[in-house]
Amino acid sequence: MTVHVRTTINAEPQEFLCEPGETLLEALRSRLGLTGTKEGCATGDCGACSVLLDGRLVPACLVLAAEVSGREVLTVEGVATGDTLHPVQQKFLEHAALQCGVCTPGFVVAAKALLDHNDDPTEEQVRYWLAGNLCRCTGYDKIVRAVLDAAADMRGVTV
Amino acid sequence: MSTATKTFEHVGTRPIRHDGLDKVTGRANYGADYALPGMLHGYVVRSPHAHARIVSIDTSAAEAMAGVKAVVTGSDIPKTNAKLVMGEAALDLGAMGDNALAHDKALYEGHAVAAVAATSPEIASAAAEAIRVVYEPLQPVMNVDQALAPDALILHDGMVTKGRPKPDAPTRTNVALRMELTRGDLDKGFAGADVVIERTFTTPMVHQGYIEPHACVARWGEDGQVVVWTSTQGHFVVRDCCAGILGIDAARIKVIPSEIGGGFGGKIPVYLEPVAIALARKAHRPVKLVMSREDVFRASGPTSGTKIRVKLGAKKDGSFVAASASLYYEAGAYAGSPAGAGAMCAIAAYDIPNFLVEAYDIVVNRPKVAAYRAPGAPAAAFAVESVVDEVARRLGKDPIELRLQNAVREGDQAAYGPEFGPIGLREVLEAARCHPHWKAPLVPQPGRKVGRGVACGFWFNAGLNSSATVSLSADGSANVVTGNPDIGGTRVAQALMVSEELGIPVERVRPIVADTDSIGYNDVTGGSRVCYATGMAVIEAARDAQAQLRARAAKIWDVPVEQVGWERGRAIALNGASGREPLTVSELAAKLMHTGGPIIGSATVNAPMAGPAFGAHICDLEVDEDTGVSRVVRYTVVQDVGKAVHPSYVEGQMQGGASQGIGWALNEEYVYDAEGHLQNPGFLDYRMPVASDLPMIDTVIIEVANPLHPYGVRGVGEVPIVPPLAAVANAMHDATRVRFTALPLSPPRVLAALKQRG
Numbered sequence: 001m002t003v004h005v006r007t008t009i010n011a012e013p014q015e016f017l018c019e020p021g022e023t024l025l026e027a028l029r030s031r032l033g034l035t036g037t038k039e040g041c042a043t044g045d046c047g048a049c050s051v052l053l054d055g056r057l058v059p060a061c062l063v064l065a066a067e068v069s070g071r072e073v074l075t076v077e078g079v080a081t082g083d084t085l086h087p088v089q090q091k092f093l094e095h096a097a098l099q100c101g102v103c104t105p106g107f108v109v110a111a112k113a114l115l116d117h118n119d120d121p122t123e124e125q126v127r128y129w130l131a132g133n134l135c136r137c138t139g140y141d142k143i144v145r146a147v148l149d150a151a152a153d154m155r156g157v158t159v
Numbered sequence: 160m161s162t163a164t165k166t167f168e169h170v171g172t173r174p175i176r177h178d179g180l181d182k183v184t185g186r187a188n189y190g191a192d193y194a195l196p197g198m199l200h201g202y203v204v205r206s207p208h209a210h211a212r213i214v215s216i217d218t219s220a221a222e223a224m225a226g227v228k229a230v231v232t233g234s235d236i237p238k239t240n241a242k243l244v245m246g247e248a249a250l251d252l253g254a255m256g257d258n259a260l261a262h263d264k265a266l267y268e269g270h271a272v273a274a275v276a277a278t279s280p281e282i283a284s285a286a287a288e289a290i291r292v293v294y295e296p297l298q299p300v301m302n303v304d305q306a307l308a309p310d311a312l313i314l315h316d317g318m319v320t321k322g323r324p325k326p327d328a329p330t331r332t333n334v335a336l337r338m339e340l341t342r343g344d345l346d347k348g349f350a351g352a353d354v355v356i357e358r359t360f361t362t363p364m365v366h367q368g369y370i371e372p373h374a375c376v377a378r379w380g381e382d383g384q385v386v387v388w389t390s391t392q393g394h395f396v397v398r399d400c401c402a403g404i405l406g407i408d409a410a411r412i413k414v415i416p417s418e419i420g421g422g423f424g425g426k427i428p429v430y431l432e433p434v435a436i437a438l439a440r441k442a443h444r445p446v447k448l449v450m451s452r453e454d455v456f457r458a459s460g461p462t463s464g465t466k467i468r469v470k471l472g473a474k475k476d477g478s479f480v481a482a483s484a485s486l487y488y489e490a491g492a493y494a495g496s497p498a499g500a501g502a503m504c505a506i507a508a509y510d511i512p513n514f515l516v517e518a519y520d521i522v523v524n525r526p527k528v529a530a531y532r533a534p535g536a537p538a539a540a541f542a543v544e545s546v547v548d549e550v551a552r553r554l555g556k557d558p559i560e561l562r563l564q565n566a567v568r569e570g571d572q573a574a575y576g577p578e579f580g581p582i583g584l585r586e587v588l589e590a591a592r593c594h595p596h597w598k599a600p601l602v603p604q605p606g607r608k609v610g611r612g613v614a615c616g617f618w619f620n621a622g623l624n625s626s627a628t629v630s631l632s633a634d635g636s637a638n639v640v641t642g643n644p645d646i647g648g649t650r651v652a653q654a655l656m657v658s659e660e661l662g663i664p665v666e667r668v669r670p671i672v673a674d675t676d677s678i679g680y681n682d683v684t685g686g687s688r689v690c691y692a693t694g695m696a697v698i699e700a701a702r703d704a705q706a707q708l709r710a711r712a713a714k715i716w717d718v719p720v721e722q723v724g725w726e727r728g729r730a731i732a733l734n735g736a737s738g739r740e741p742l743t744v745s746e747l748a749a750k751l752m753h754t755g756g757p758i759i760g761s762a763t764v765n766a767p768m769a770g771p772a773f774g775a776h777i778c779d780l781e782v783d784e785d786t787g788v789s790r791v792v793r794y795t796v797v798q799d800v801g802k803a804v805h806p807s808y809v810e811g812q813m814q815g816g817a818s819q820g821i822g823w824a825l826n827e828e829y830v831y832d833a834e835g836h837l838q839n840p841g842f843l844d845y846r847m848p849v850a851s852d853l854p855m856i857d858t859v860i861i862e863v864a865n866p867l868h869p870y871g872v873r874g875v876g877e878v879p880i881v882p883p884l885a886a887v888a889n890a891m892h893d894a895t896r897v898r899f900t901a902l903p904l905s906p907p908r909v910l911a912a913l914k915q916r917g
Contacts, residue, residue, distance in 0.1 A: 019281075035192040036185015038420070040370040041452040045842035048370055076185035089183040093175045096807035099647040099815065101182030102189055102371040102420025124851075131851040134842060136368045136421050137647060138811055139818030140850040 003066040009034070010078025018065040025049045027065035028075060036076040036105045040134065047133030050106040050113075051075050057113040059132075076105035079112055087150040088112050097146035099137035106133050111147045119154050121147075168727065169658035170870055173807045174665045176651035178418070187418045190374030190390030191449050198376065199228055201438055201448040202283035203431075204273040204290050205458060206265030209299035209524040209835025210312070213263060216273055217291040224289060226282040229441035232273045233262035236433060241403040245396065245682060246623050250428070254493035256404040258527055259433045265294065266314060266492035267524050268836050269457030271430075276438040276446045299524040299835035303466045303487040306333040306521045314492065314522045335494030336520035340502060340574060348481025348513025352472025356549045360542040361901045362884065363828035364464040364489060367531050368819070368847050371420020372455045377435035378445040385412045385436055390419045392426040392644055393683025398675050400429045401436055412436075415674040419644045419684075423819070424530025425460050427683050456840035460529020461829060463488040463496045467542040469505075473550050479565045481513040482506050486539060488520060491527035496520045497535030500619075503575035504536040504881070505543050507617040508584060508773060509565045514574060524835050530685060532816060533618040533877035537823065537884050541902065544614035544885030549898065558613050558889070559592045559775075573771075575619075583799025583863035584615070584773040590859050591775040596795040601779065608782045609792070610894025616774045616881025620874030621686025622766025622867075626679025627696035629657055629704045629760040633752065635745030636667040639700070641693050642681030645672055647815075647876065648808030649689040653697045655804055656870075660701035661708075661744055662728010679763055687874025688769065690804055691865075696764040698869050704760030711754040712742050770865030770873035774798035776817060776882040780890035787910030789891065791821055795857040801865040801873030813879045814856040820883025822848045826903050 002017045009032065016031050025042070028034040028051075040048035042061045049060040052074040060075075079086045088111045091097070098104045107130065114121060114129045121129070126147050127140070135143060181187040218230040236256045242249040261272050273290050277283035300306050300314060313331050320328055322338040349355060375389035385407070391397050394414035402409035419426060431448040438446040450459065465488050472481040484505050488498035502518035528534075551558040566584045573579055591597060591613065603609045627641045639657045643649060650670035658665045681693060705725055712730035713720040722736035729741040751757060779793035796813040803809040826846040830838040839845045864871025884902060892898050897912045 029192075030194075034185075035188065038189065038371070039191065040372070040420075041842050043452065043841055043843065046370060046452075080184055085180075085183065092183050093179045096173065096176070096648070096805075096811055098179065098182055099808070099811055100369070100371070100419060100421040101178070101187055102369075102418070104182050105185040108183055108185075123855075127850040127853075131849040134368075134370055134847060134849065136370055136423070136819065136847065137815045139814035139848075139856050140853055141814045141856045142807070142811060144850060144855070 005066055005069050007068045007070065008072045010075060020066060022065045023061050024063040024065045024068055025060035028060060034075050034077055038102055038105060047110060048103050048106040050109040050133065052109060052113055055116065057110055076109055079108055086112055087153040088115065088147060091146040091150040091153065095142045095146040095149065097138065097142040103133060103135045107135065107143060111150065115151055115154060119151050121151055123148060165870065167659060169655050169665060170802065170804050171806065173805060174651060176648055177654060177670055178645065178650055189371050189420045190417045193376045193388045193417065195376060195378060195445040198445040198447055199276040199278060199442055200280040200283045201274055201276045201435060201446050202287045203271045203434065203448065204287045204292065206268060206270040206272055208265055208294050208296050209268045210297040211265045211294035212297065213261060213265060213272060214293040214295050218273065221275055221286040221289040224282065224286050226278040227275060227286045228278065228444055229276040229438045230273065231260065231434065231437045231441060233260045235437045236260045236404060237406045238262060239403065239406065243399050243403055246621060250400065251493065251495065252400060252403040255400060255428060256433060258493060259404065259430060267526050269454065269526065271434065271458065274434045274438060276442045300333065301523055301525065301831055301835050302464065303489060303521055306523050314524065333522045334519055335490060335522055337517060338499050338502060339515065339517040341515045343513030345481055345483060345513050345515050349472045352480050353475045354550055354553050355470065355472045356546050356553065357470040358546055358900055359466065359468045360545065362465045362538040362541060363902060364461050364525060365823050365827045365829065366456060366461040366845065367423035367425040369421025369423060369425060372450040372452060373426065373431055373459060374449040375431050375435050376445055376447045377432065377439045379436065379439040383411055387412065387414045387432055387436065388417060389414060389432055390417045390426060392419065392422045392685055394644065394675050395642060395680050396427065396683050397429055397432055401433050404433045405436060413674060413676045416644045416672060419646055422646055423532045424534060424685060427685055428460055428529050430459060452842065453840040456845060457837050458526055460527055462531035462534060463490065463528050465538040467538060469542045469546045471546045471550055473554065475554065477554055477556050477561050477564045479509055479511045482511050483514060484516045484543070486518040488518065488535065489523045489525060490520050491525045492522060493527045494520055494522060496528055501535030501539040504617050505539040506574045508567060508615045510567050510571050532819065532880040536616065536618055536881045537820060540614065540616050540881045541884035541888065544882065545888055545898065548612065548889040548892065559588055559597065562615055563588045580866055581863055582771060582773065583861050586861050586863055587773050587775045587797050587799050590861055591777060591797045594777065594795055594797065594859065596777050596793060596857065604781065606783060606785065608784055608894040610780055610890045610892065612778050612780070612886045612889025612893055614776055614882040614885035614889060616878055617771065618687065618877045618881060619771050620691065620769035621688040622692045622769040623682035623686065623688055625681050625693035625696040625764045627693060627700040627762055628678065629700040631704060631748050631751065631758045633748055635663065635748040637661065637663050638669040638671055639697055640671045640673045640678050641697065642673055642678040643684045643689045643693050646684055647812060648805060652690050652804040652808065653694060656694055656697045657701045660698060660705055663744055687876040691769055691868055691872050691874050692764050692766045694872055695766065695868060696762045699762030699764065700760040703762055704758055707758045707760065708744065708747050711747050711750065714754050715742065715750065768867055770801055770867055772799050772873045772878045774878045774882055776886040778886040778890045780887060780894055782891065782894045782909065784913055787906035787913065789825060789904060789909060790852065791854060791887065793854055795859065796879055797859040797861060798878055799861040799863050799873065800875045801868065802862050802871040803860050804872060806860060809860060809875050810858040812876045813858045816876065816879025817856050817883050818848050818853055820880045821853065821887060824884045824887035824902055824904060826905055828903050
């Protein structure tokens with residue numbers, strides 16, 4: 001039995017067929033070619049597959065593909081607008097907030113989700129919000145700084 | 160602080176990395192992101208037993224299933240005695256092949272015994288379940304004490320202790336190697352000591368914890384040509400390992416590296432690649448293999464659990480007079496722990512006239528260990544730096560002062576043999592002593608104790624072999640090609656080196672990591688060697704291109720090439736040719752096709768030596784005495800890096816290494832039950848630091864130029880994981896007055912010790 005899914009991904013209508021037990025992560029990567037969303041654990045512990053589902057931050061490995069019918073999914077591929085990077089993406093580059101970069105898509109999506117509803121977070125708020133995203137390379141220092149700087153940028157403040 | 164005299168125009172700046180855009184937008188391709196037309200999905204069958212003889216494997220039911228295209232077992236991997244030389248070490252390809260698919264025995268839980276390729280992942284996993292493996296379970300040997308017991312089961316019949324076994328060592332053994340380093344007269348040394356501290360320490364097996372699981376795709380062509388796409392720290396080594404393991408000609412294998420999602424040493428060995436090739440050969444279709452996170456924990460290459468006894472003697476004035484240490488390292492299922500490296504690093508920071516350090520490499524029924532950032536050194540430093548801390552307390556000395564008093568300096572003979580050239584240990588310790596962190600008062604919060612610890616760390620760093628080319632375009636831009644997967648920003652560093660030599664803006668230099676067909680040989684990305692050794696190849700290649708540019712200028716000016724110099728990216732006329740306006744790279748490049756054609760600079764490097772490096776870390780730890788939970792509240796990393804090419808990524812290495820070490824100290828450990836089943840093969844229960852666990856990590860870059868490198872560069876990536884285990888444990892002692900000798904300092908262990916202390 002396959003399931004027919006009609007959904008919106010990165011502001012574009014999408015249709016696909018999937019197995020009932022297939023995760024959103026598998027569908028994004030294998031069926032739709034959206035490999036920016038990474039699999040680090042498939043158990044919801046690492047955050048590498050973070051996406052927004054109707055604006056809410058979720059790990060795509062814990063969502064069934066069939067569940068996104070009629071809903072809106074945002075992946076890392078949809079975070080930039082045209083040729084303009086999201087401030088989080090720009091600040092990650094400027095602050096050298098990535099090394100190997102495999103956790104970066106998850107962090108970009110998670111940080112965007114934070115700044116969507118709080119454009120002036122404290123360092124502690126950033127650290128707790130991002131506690132669901134594992135990074136093994138950076139020790140988080142430059143990531144936290146990049147997110148705080150992106151928030152300032154979005155508020156029109158220079159730090 | 161800098162002792163480097165050379166001034167730089169580009170090196171030392173912080174441009175945006177060239178590969179950054181693809182990584183923040185999700186476009187960068189990692190190992191699991193590759194797919195080929197007609198590709199099959201593989202699944203690996205793994206042993207549920209930690210130690211078992213494989214009696215039989217029946218694959219017939221699996222092979223009969225619709226959609227199953229190939230099944231392989233150990234019989235598809237020839238047994239071999241071949242070795243692959245890598246620097247002074249050699250990879251045992253027989254063991255690596257047996258680890259990829261077991262031949263006779265399963266040696267740890269998760270050991271691969273068979274693999275399937277099928278048209279979908281679901282069919283592949285169903286077929287894997289249909290494979291009938293009959294095991295004869297054996298008693299597992301899970302740790303050093305069990306492996307050394309007189310009645311211990313022997314993992315490998317015929318194992319003999321290499322190196323310098325003790326005369327009375329048993330002939331049937333799990334000890335693969337014993338080595339020792341010795342100097343002076345140990346008994347006399349200890350007899351002259353006023354204070355002697357002796358302790359035995361243990362550290363658990365831990366994992367590198369890279370976020371990207373191992374993944375590869377292999378294709379076997381009708382003509383026998385093989386292509387492998389894989390996430391690896393060294394695609395040339397993947398090529399040569401696969402050739403040796405499978406008994407095929409390396410000239411038939413092309414390996415294309417993906418972006419690599421972390422490695423830290425764990426992506427040097429091959430696990431999946433030979434299996435994927437064997438499946439692809441049988442199936443006549445490309446095959447993809449991806450490890451699950453559980454597979455990564457159970458069956459890749461974590462680092463050794465250790466047991467280390469240290470004895471240190473000092474005079475009242477603080478001078479160290481004698482030291483002895485015995486280091487026992489679990490190798491996992493096959494010989495090859497970093498015990499020897501641990502022994503060589505153990506007391507490398509100190510000038511001690513009398514010592515004996517011995518190391519044992521011991522096989523146990525756990526996954527075969529792989530390199531993990533300064534392999535062997537963190538556990539050794541935990542033991543030695545804890546004892547140094549205790550000596551300081553006993554003598555009432557400041558722990559940094561005591562270290563400075565005994566610190567090695569240029570000209571000293573290192574405990575591991577060679578004479579030190581210029582080294583920065585004293586500069587590092589002095590910077591730590593002057594740092595505001597060291598002087599700041601400790602402020603306990605209500606209900607919590609707070610303490611401060613300090614520790615040193617040392618790592619040799621590696622040189623090895625590298626190749627690079629630098630090609631100029633007619634528009635004055637360039638590309639720089641090497642063969643080292645870029646784990647942490649080495650491409651932008653290499654581009655900066657080309658900028659420095661040729662005067663081309665860094666954004667007009669394109670750095671590329673090429674596959675095994677497209678660039679000369681490069682050893683692995685490891686040993687903190689890429690910025691150093693491959694960097695040297697890049698600088699030499701750029702200088703080769705620069706020499707060719709000077710020759711073109713000479714041609715344009717119609718003067719002998721000796722009368723053309725090079726300064727800040729321009730050819731300049733020297734004595735005898737003066738009066739001519741300098742020619743920039745762009746001007747020379749625009750005339751390339753009229754002055755002799757394209758220019759490619761190339762260079763290879765064979766660097767037997769590197770610049771050894773030291774660091775010192777300061778840690779403030781807050782401990783909740785009611786729950787045993789502790790938390791790092793302030794942390795400072797001071798390190799001699801020789802020369803920071805891109806300081807942001809140097810700081811990143813220092814911060815990342817420190818946080819891995821903090822995780823090792825506080826929470827991370829492999830937990831096995833008595834039967835050898837791993838109890839925590841996931842990120843929920845294998846607890847790595849998350850953002851809310853850590854403070855900002857302050858960094859102090861010290862630059863004592865390494866004379867072996869044209870810019871003074873030393874390796875950076877490994878040193879920072881060496882001090883944290885001891886820095887955290889010393890802070891814990893400062894906070895609680897309990898000397899912890901076993902890691903991790905997890906809440907239950909801390910709580911139990913505090914109860915015992917009363």
